[in-house]
Amino acid sequence: MTPLALLLTLTASLSPLLTFAHLWQIKEWRVDRLREHLRSEGPCHQLCGAVRPLLLLLLLPPLLLRWMPADLWTLTALTALALLTVLQIALDRQPCPLWTLKTLALVSGAFLLTLLAGLAVSLLFPQSPALALLPLLQPLALALSWLVFLPLDHFLKHRVMARAMSLRRAHPDLVVIGITGSVGKTTTKELLLHLLREQKAHATPAYVNTEMGVAQWLTKELSSPTPPKILIVEMGAYRRGEIALLCRITQPTIGIITFIGTQHMGLFGSQQALLETKAELFDALPQDGLAILNGDSPLADALGEHAHSPTLTVSTGGGGDLEAMEIEETGTGVRFRLGDDYCTLPLHGTHNVTNVLLALAAAEVLGLKRKESIKRLATFRPPEHTFSVRTIRALTLLDDTHNASPVSFKAAIGWAKAQPAEEKVLFTSGLIELGEAEDRIHTELGIEASGVFDRVIFTHRRHARAFERGLGTAVESFTKTTKSVSPSALLICVGRIPEELVRRLLPRS
Numbered sequence: 001m002t003p004l005a006l007l008l009t010l011t012a013s014l015s016p017l018l019t020f021a022h023l024w025q026i027k028e029w030r031v032d033r034l035r036e037h038l039r040s041e042g043p044c045h046q047l048c049g050a051v052r053p054l055l056l057l058l059l060l061p062p063l064l065l066r067w068m069p070a071d072l073w074t075l076t077a078l079t080a081l082a083l084l085t086v087l088q089i090a091l092d093r094q095p096c097p098l099w100t101l102k103t104l105a106l107v108s109g110a111f112l113l114t115l116l117a118g119l120a121v122s123l124l125f126p127q128s129p130a131l132a133l134l135p136l137l138q139p140l141a142l143a144l145s146w147l148v149f150l151p152l153d154h155f156l157k158h159r160v161m162a163r164a165m166s167l168r169r170a171h172p173d174l175v176v177i178g179i180t181g182s183v184g185k186t187t188t189k190e191l192l193l194h195l196l197r198e199q200k201a202h203a204t205p206a207y208v209n210t211e212m213g214v215a216q217w218l219t220k221e222l223s224s225p226t227p228p229k230i231l232i233v234e235m236g237a238y239r240r241g242e243i244a245l246l247c248r249i250t251q252p253t254i255g256i257i258t259f260i261g262t263q264h265m266g267l268f269g270s271q272q273a274l275l276e277t278k279a280e281l282f283d284a285l286p287q288d289g290l291a292i293l294n295g296d297s298p299l300a301d302a303l304g305e306h307a308h309s310p311t312l313t314v315s316t317g318g319g320g321d322l323e324a325m326e327i328e329e330t331g332t333g334v335r336f337r338l339g340d341d342y343c344t345l346p347l348h349g350t351h352n353v354t355n356v357l358l359a360l361a362a363a364e365v366l367g368l369k370r371k372e373s374i375k376r377l378a379t380f381r382p383p384e385h386t387f388s389v390r391t392i393r394a395l396t397l398l399d400d401t402h403n404a405s406p407v408s409f410k411a412a413i414g415w416a417k418a419q420p421a422e423e424k425v426l427f428t429s430g431l432i433e434l435g436e437a438e439d440r441i442h443t444e445l446g447i448e449a450s451g452v453f454d455r456v457i458f459t460h461r462r463h464a465r466a467f468e469r470g471l472g473t474a475v476e477s478f479t480k481t482t483k484s485v486s487p488s489a490l491l492i493c494v495g496r497i498p499e500e501l502v503r504r505l506l507p508r509s
Contacts, residue, residue: 010115191347459497
């Protein structure tokens with residue numbers, strides 16, 4: 001019976017293991033991000049789900065009342081859990097991580113630990129039903145595997161980053177533009193890349209903004225027979241010291257800080273800690289470098305104090321070195337006046353104007369004439385899922401599902417309010433990693449959305465409750481039976497929402 005029991009244990013453990021590995025990989029294998037996610041979403045459901053514990057509870061009475069021997073009960077329970085795994089995989093409902101070498105090693109290690117634990121339980125406690133609990137303990141197995149591989153992981157990371165630093169030092173004339181901030185990093189990076197493309201500038205790819213990703217990308221770029229003259233580096237961080245580390249790797253000569261808001265406050269703990277982390281970019285610039293900042297940010301003065309190099313400020317409210325005036329939202333994007341010139345580009349959301357100004361400022365410093373920059377911006381295409389607008393037959397879709405923030409969420413509500421549409425629908429997952437301000441911010445967003453939308457649909461009830469308090473009416477929870485939007489609707493999608501769920505909400509024809 002032991003080989004059969006072990007086979008069933010491993011099969012039953014596969015689904016919980018893959019599900020948790022998928023979640024933790026999304027959180028970049030970071031304990032702090034995982035902890036904040038569990039705090040926000042509830043640890044029990046996220047760690048072991050609801051179905052498997054409920055299934056074991058339903059099967060428990062025969063064991064407790066001694067209607068069934070312990071070994072037979074264990075086989076029955078494991079068979080039920082294993083069938084559940086097989087069913088999930090057969091129905092293509094099983095979340096899976098991306099199979100990188102690190103993920104493969106960690107999942108394989110957890111699987112091996114589960115096998116060893118199963119052998120130990122079978123040999124030491126042959127009549128114990130404890131074997132049926134192992135599938136529920138896969139988060140612990142994966143955490144132990146992560147700990148075992150941690151020293152090797154640190155060693156390999158150090159080697160990759162050391163190689164990148166060495167290559168960067170070998171290119172002293174390289175212009176590196178670092179971009180960070182709570183919001184707007186990706187949009188500003190793509191705008192600047194579009195402006196400098198003819199200057200052979202290269203930029204970090206989508207979702208690459210942490211030390212390992214940037215180091216690997218930098219190594220690849222500088223190992224080329226014809227390395228670029230300009231590199232644009234998006235810099236993300238979740239705690240102090242991480243921007244500083246990125247700066248040691250890339251040695252930026254120009255730094256751009258877009259905006260300091262409340263995103264990831266649950267990880268940083270305070271806005272002051274967030275400010276000091278982002279300001280590490282300005283701290284790292286050489287004296288002959290350039291710091292470019294958003295003067296509309298309430299913390300602009302505090303950020304400026306960290307700059308030991310010349311500083312350039314952009315603004316939409318006056319007082320900046322580069323100022324946008326007469327800003328308006330048009331049917332095809334935004335339009336504003338810059339001095340005697342008018343700039344029109346297919347980028348929606350007036351909050352994005354400061355990102356345009358930041359990119360224009362950096363391009364001018366690198367020698368691109370303003371009129372040429374304005375001409376190039378007319379052909380810009382915003383990155384997917386970043387406040388991008390597209391039309392699907394008669395339906396208009398605003399997609400801000402890449403990395404929404406309170407600022408962009410409010411901008412999406414404001415944009416929707418100004419649009420004519422027969423039906424306006426907000427589809428959102430809510431915002432994550434906001435810390436103790438989470439409920440307050442969602443309530444404020446609900447107040448902003450009051451009277452704007454005909455329907456509000458949440459993917460998770462956790463954030464919906466606070467949003468409802470501000471909205472004043474009930475919101476819908478997204479399910480398989482949720483009614484699709486009308487063909488001529490305006491659909492606003494905000495937050496981390498998989499493309500599959502968005503498609504399920506679209507009109508059937």
